Amino acid sequence: MSGQITLPFGLFEVDYTRYSNRQLAAVPLAVLAVSLVVIAGTFALTGTPADPGVEFTGGTELRVAVDAPNDGAAREQIQSAFSTTPESVRSVAAADNTYIVTFQANQGDAPSTTQLENQARQAGFEIRSIDAVGPSFGADTQLLALGGVAIAFLGMSLLVFAMFRTFVPSIAVVISAFSDIVIPVALMNLLGIELSLGTVAALLMIIGYSVDSDILLNNHVLRRSGDFYTSVGSAMRTGVTMTLTSLAAMIVMTITATLFGIQLLSSIGTILVFGLTADLMNTYLLNLSLLRWWKFEGVAR
Structure with a gap:
């Protein structure tokens, strides 16, 4: 056979x-x-x-436009702009100088959505969108x-x-x-x-x-x-x-x-x-x- x-x-x-x-x-x-x-x-x-991810743990996701000469400089600005270190920072290839910044609710001293928005504006970022999910x-x-x-x-x-x-x-x-x-x-x-x-x-x-x-x-x-x-x-x-x-x-x-x-x-x-x-x-x-x-x-x- x-x-x-x-x-x-x-x-x-x-x-x-x-x-x-x-x-x-x-x-x-x-x-x-x-x-x-x-x-x-x-x-x-x-x-x-x-x-x-944030959908399951709770947290806040910001999409911001950063005026920076290159990707490395933009990421440094983002890291230093917020009182809490972001969980992740992802660039959006289809949109120049746009980044998705994620903060998880279980980061301990994670700031509120309003605080994150204020810190982003103070750093000179243009906020494209904000999405937040409660931990529960x-x-x-x-x-x-x-x-x-x-x-x-x-x-x-x-x-x-x-x-x-x-x-x-x-x-x-x-x-x-x-x-x-x-x-x-x-x-x-x-x-x-x-x-x-x-x-x-x-x-x-x-x-x-x-x-x-x-x-x-x-x-x-x-x-x-x-x-x-x-x-x-x-x-x-x-x-x-x-x-x-x-x-x-x-x-x-x-x-x-x-x-x-x-x-x-x-x-x-x-x-x-x-x-x-x-x-x-x-x-x-x-x-x-x-x-x-x-x-x-x-x-x-």
């Missing part, structure tokens, strides 16, 4: 018969383990799986957002088990989807991307992408006639094409948003790029190895 499969666009051919199930699962499981360690470290430090409201928002992700994942898991009604193929989808979420969250911590409503939305989108590709693979293997590798090849030609198309679109969006200084879209795009890449690995290595074990060595034999 030939296990050689040609991927879409003639990228390359892969012969699955050359690799054992342990070899196929080793890489995604190792990446998952490292990601869990990163998230555990972040949770120990912050109490959340990723560093929460931010905490409630964080709880609702993370709860939404958990409920979405639980609902997806129940739906998968209801569809396949077989433990191994169902748990393969759940594990792959779990890894698809965990890996981007770990990379968020490493890249300094904060947890916000936008990034939570990106994680919810990843759940959808993951379930789509995993169910496609499982359906072809479990419910279509033909040998195992013929079914896998058919699923891969469709699934990999869809994922690569989405991945290309997300890469373009991320680059464009970064160039124009649209921080939220840049963060969402980055998370989706890593999530879709992880989905390719988990679906066609981890999920496939579990399906093959179940088909030839497990209870389905």
Whole structure:
């Protein structure tokens, strides 16, 4: 039985018969383990799986225009203008001399929004916008957002088990989807991307992408006639094409948003790029190895 499969666009051919199930699962499981360690470290430090942004901790975000000869001088003016050191200072690429200055409510002696506004005006900054979130409201928002992700994942898991009604193929989808979420969250911590409503939305989108590709693979293997590798090849030609198309679109969006200084879209795009890449690995290595074990060595034999 030939296990050689040609991927879409003639990228390359892969012969699955050359690799054992342990070899196929080793890489995604190792990446998952490292990601869990990163998230555990972040949770120990912050109490959340990723560093929460102003929307979840509460605080104030100012968008100011600074008259300075260069970026370094502008940042020095901003740092010295306020009585409390800003949590972050980000330049807006699409708007010359414009910066987003963030103060978190948990900084201890963080000044009020009125004080920040007065200090910015005294420093000669032009205030473009001010957004403030109360600490209690931010905490409630964080709880609702993370709860939404958990409920979405639980609902997806129940739906998968209801569809396949077989433990191994169902748990393969759940594990792959779990890894698809965990890996981007770990990379968020490493890249300094904060947890916000936008990034939570990106994680919810990843759940959808993951379930789509995993169910496609499982359906072809479990419910279509033909040998195992013929079914896998058919699923891969469709699934990999869809994922690569989405991945290309997300890469373009991320680059464009970064160039124009649209921080939220840049963060969402980055998370989706890593999530879709992880989905390719988990679906066609981890999920496939579990399906093959179940088909030839497990209870389905």
